[in-house]
Amino acid sequence: LIFETAQDAEQAFYRAFATADFGLLKSVWASRDIACVHPGGAMILDTRAVLESWNGILSAQGPSNLKVEVMYRLTQQGQAIHLVRESFGNGPGDDAGAVIATNVYKKDADGWHMYLHHASGAPVPAHHPQRPMSVH
Amino acid sequence: LIFETAQDAEQAFYRAFATADFGLLKSVWASRDIACVHPGGAMILDTRAVLESWNGILSAQGPSNLKVEVMYRLTQQGQAIHLVRESFGNGPGDDAGAVIATNVYKKDADGWHMYLHHASGAPVPAHHPQRPMSVH
Numbered sequence: 164l165i166f167e168t169a170q171d172a173e174q175a176f177y178r179a180f181a182t183a184d185f186g187l188l189k190s191v192w193a194s195r196d197i198a199c200v201h202p203g204g205a206m207i208l209d210t211r212a213v214l215e216s217w218n219g220i221l222s223a224q225g226p227s228n229l230k231v232e233v234m235y236r237l238t239q240q241g242q243a244i245h246l247v248r249e250s251f252g253n254g255p256g257d258d259a260g261a262v263i264a265t266n267v268y269k270k271d272a273d274g275w276h277m278y279l280h281h282a283s284g285a286p287v288p289a290h291h292p293q294r295p296m297s298v299h
Numbered sequence: 300l301i302f303e304t305a306q307d308a309e310q311a312f313y314r315a316f317a318t319a320d321f322g323l324l325k326s327v328w329a330s331r332d333i334a335c336v337h338p339g340g341a342m343i344l345d346t347r348a349v350l351e352s353w354n355g356i357l358s359a360q361g362p363s364n365l366k367v368e369v370m371y372r373l374t375q376q377g378q379a380i381h382l383v384r385e386s387f388g389n390g391p392g393d394d395a396g397a398v399i400a401t402n403v404y405k406k407d408a409d410g411w412h413m414y415l416h417h418a419s420g421a422p423v424p425a426h427h428p429q430r431p432m433s434v435h
Contacts, residue, residue: 198371198382200399205422206370206382234342235334237403237414242375244403244415246334246342263336265401265417267373267380278373279380281401283419286341 164190169243169268172275173233176266177249181229183221189214193269193276200281202262227251241270248285261285300326305379305404308411309369312402313385317365319357325350329405329412336417338398363387377406384421397421 164187166172172191179188192213199213200206201220207213228251235246244267251260267279300323302308308327315324328349335349336342337356343349364387371382380403387396403415 196373200382200401200419203420203422206384206399208371235344235415237332237378237405239378239405240376242373242378242380244378244380246336246415246417248342263342263417265336265415269373269375279371279382279401281382281399281417281419283336283417284339286339 165274166191166276167274169238169245169270169275172268172277173245173247173266176277177229177231180221180249181227183225183227185218185221188217188221191277193271193278196278198279198281200283202282202284243268243275249282301410302327302412303410305374305381305406305411308404308413309381309383309402312413313365313367316357316385317363319360319362321354321357324353324357327413329407329414332414334415334417336419338418338420379404379411385418 164175166175175187176191178184179191195210197210197213198206198208199216201216207216230250232248233245234248237244244265247264247266249262249264251262261284262282263285264280264282266277268275269278300311302311311323312327314320315327331346333346333349334342334344335352337352343352366386368384369381370384373380380401383400383402385398385400387398397420398418399421400416400418402413404411405414
């Protein structure tokens with residue numbers, strides 16, 4: 164599979180996530196120099212460990228009703244940064260599973276690949292119990 | 300102030316953060332097309348709102364014993380992505396305040412500026428109480 168644009172790579176990434184297709188998801192990631200942070204998780208900088216973490220997530224979660232909205236884009240020759248909102252809710256107002264992710268794509272000799280995925284939990288709406296805040 | 304490299308901009312950003320110098324921190328951010336996510340927070344895409352959020356953080360927090368380690372870099376002509384570990388702890392093993400941040404810098408006509416800052420709480424070490432995990 165060759166992804167001709169960052170958008171193509173991103174669409175494949177989220178199709179793979181929604182359908183729990185690890186083979187497809189793996190084909191989106193670059194083979195080296197990648198980084199991943201899951202919500203509340205540590206930095207994963209080793210390619211094999213990144214892929215294993217995704218294999219675990221897809222196996223545990225299975226197919227999901229994932230909706231994705233790209234809220235921000237920054238692009239420079241051969242490198243694209245997208246900030247997206249991933250929503251796992253099943254109905255209106257059900258934002259309990261919303262996640263914010265920064266995705267970085269880069270153009271290699273064989274098309275565009277994902278290099279970085281940094282995800283964090285979006286705030287729970289006011290009618291849900293609040294989660295504790297971290298410092299910053 | 301002109302930042303000649305992404306590193307210069309990043310050093311100024313964290314010096315400003317550690318010393319609660321809002322004027323310096325503001326000079327690191329680009330004046331438009333920026334995005335910011337604080338730990339557990341929502342996406343902030345409006346320049347004024349990003350700066351106000353930082354003014355609030357610096358006012359509330361004051362000077363801090365901040366240590367920063369760059370763990371990952373991805374650079375392409377005029378655009379740099381850094382994944383850093385920010386530590387607010389005061390002693391060895393005190394990681395209660397550790398944060399992981401993705402920082403994106405871009406070269407403009409007047410030097411390098413920060414365009415995106417996405418921060419999330421790092422996992423609490425095993426000897427601390429666990430925080431709840433989000434989906435993903």
